[in-house]
Amino acid sequence: MSFRCEACKIPQPAGSRPTTKVVAFRSKTYLTMGGDIPGTEIIKEQRLCSACATTLIAVTIDGQRPTFAPEPDYAADATPVD
Secondary structure, three states: OOOEOOOOOOEOOOOOOOEEEEEEEEEEEEEEOOEEEEEEEEEEEEEEOHHHHHHEEEOEEOOOOOEEOOOOOHHHHOOOOO
16 A cells, blocks of 8 residues: 545555645745735645545635535536437
8 A cells, every 4th residue: 555545545556656735724924024924824735546636626725624526427418429
């Protein structure tokens, strides 16, 4: 086992590499000598398999849960073949 995907919980084959995605961040003001700099700070990252990494569509702000894309309905888009 190389790693366990944190979204689908499936162990991945040996040698496979995870895709690391930022799933939560928060606003942060960095104090410097020249003035305050607004920015963001990572709260949580997830190690995902390639299938889950392609369906993660949005990150969240201030610790909320990540949003995944709905599964596409390929049958509805298919054109009938005569």
